[in-house]
Amino acid sequence: MCVFKGIKFIGGDPTRLAEVRRKRGDIAAYLELHIEQGGTLDSEKVTTRLMPSGAGHDLQDMALLGPVGMIFVPSVAGISHSPREYSHPADIANGANVLLHTLLKLDQLKLN
Numbered sequence: 001m002c003v004f005k006g007i008k009f010i011g012g013d014p015t016r017l018a019e020v021r022r023k024r025g026d027i028a029a030y031l032e033l034h035i036e037q038g039g040t041l042d043s044e045k046v047t048t049r050l051m052p053s054g055a056g057h058d059l060q061d062m063a064l065l066g067p068v069g070m071i072f073v074p075s076v077a078g079i080s081h082s083p084r085e086y087s088h089p090a091d092i093a094n095g096a097n098v099l100l101h102t103l104l105k106l107d108q109l110k111l112n
Contacts, residue, residue, distance in 0.1 A: 046094045071095050071102070 007014040059068045073095035076086045 046098060069102075071098050 004014040062068045
């Protein structure tokens with residue numbers, strides 16, 4: 001699926017793409033997060049997978065306030081935002097542990 005169709009699929013207006021502006025720091029922070037998450041996940045012995053997602057809309061308003069991130073917990077058959085959505089308790093526990101250890105690492109950062 002191309003970007004134009006993907007944006008349209010999730011209810012966005014792809015003709016407004018030109019209005020989106022990112023600073024170099026935004027992209028660097030994004031890449032740094034993906035590099036950093038490996039250590040947290042490895043220490044928790046949580047397996048990861050790459051997955052397509054249109055979940056950016058969940059963060060767009062919060063991103064105006066500061067850096068944001070998401071932790072995805074797998075749902076059976078990939079069903080989400082539906083009454084049929086179900087995640088195994090062990091997967092939910094893994095997600096909660098990743099959140100805990102992420103918060104503990106963030107607490108150790110020296111913020112300017």
